[in-house]
Amino acid sequence: MFPLLGASIFLIVILALYFSFKSRGKHADEESESSLISASLFAISSFDGKLLYSEIISAANNFDSSCCIGKGGYGNVYRVELSSGDIVAVKKVHPLRADEVRAAKEFQNEVMACIEIRHRNIVKFYGFCWSAEQSFLVYKYLEKGSLATNLSNEEAGKELDWEKRVNIIKGVANALSYLHNDCSPPIVHRDLSSNNVLLDAEFEAHVSDFGTAKLLNPDSSNWTNLAGTYGYVAPELAYTMKVSEKCDVYSFGVLTMEVIMGAHPGDLISTLPSSSLEMRLLVNDVLDQRPLPPSTDVQDKLESVMEMACMCLAENPHSRPTMYAISQLLAS
Known part of the structure; x- marks a missing residue:
């Protein structure tokens, strides 16, 4: 846990330049833009944590509602x-004075998960502040x-x-394949939903919100409390409470159907077809009508994607594909 929990002293950690130098050799192609942004962003502080803290508080109008672009339980x-x-997104943690241990744990989860993550489809993390105030x-x-905002808006x-x-x-x-296969220990997001996928100016997806993320330690049981967003949580968590990568695979299946349908699939998940013919008919029935109709080639691709989503939604987690297999399939 954080040693300064409840103290009046605040902690600012400037991580951006450290990340840039550490990752340069391994991810130089992905990080060139990030390092420039990071250097510019934190030049205002001259590595003075108090100055940066005050700058953010002031720029956010002391976190006035007029600056708020998203709300969540955390x-x-x-x-x-x-x-x-520079424009940044600042997630202000709700003050949970009655449950500081839980608040600190979720904050620590997000920081620890983000420290080592560097991937183009995961939102870039610059730093954090933990204080009593x-x-x-x-x-x-x-x-x-968010993807949810775009899907719920008619013009978007x-x-x-x-x-x-x-x-x-x-x-x-x-992004999920990276978390499951390229991070050590593997990271399970546990709360993948359309609210936690953000889009940049080119509509490229970035997974965000690692407050409930779980690091899969091979030396521990990986049992946990139920977490996630209703409608995206894998069914086995209701009775096993054991986290695995297949929990994210299930959530990804729900999200994939949501992107194709333009809305959460809801009860359709429990009545998914098993044959290819039924799948083609289903795609025609549930396709979001707002974009222009897909070409024949794209229609075939959507049918393959929908079939893959159905595999992700298998009730038995062992029957679900891995995110690596899914990413390879989508790349082909």
């Missing part, structure tokens, strides 16, 4: 424009907001054509 997200001209995390600001739904939607599904698959 914290609200604010669009903050700094004096340097204000606690927040600083991320790259993504212009288009039209703008999300089928090529963009397939690319969003690919991006999320790549």
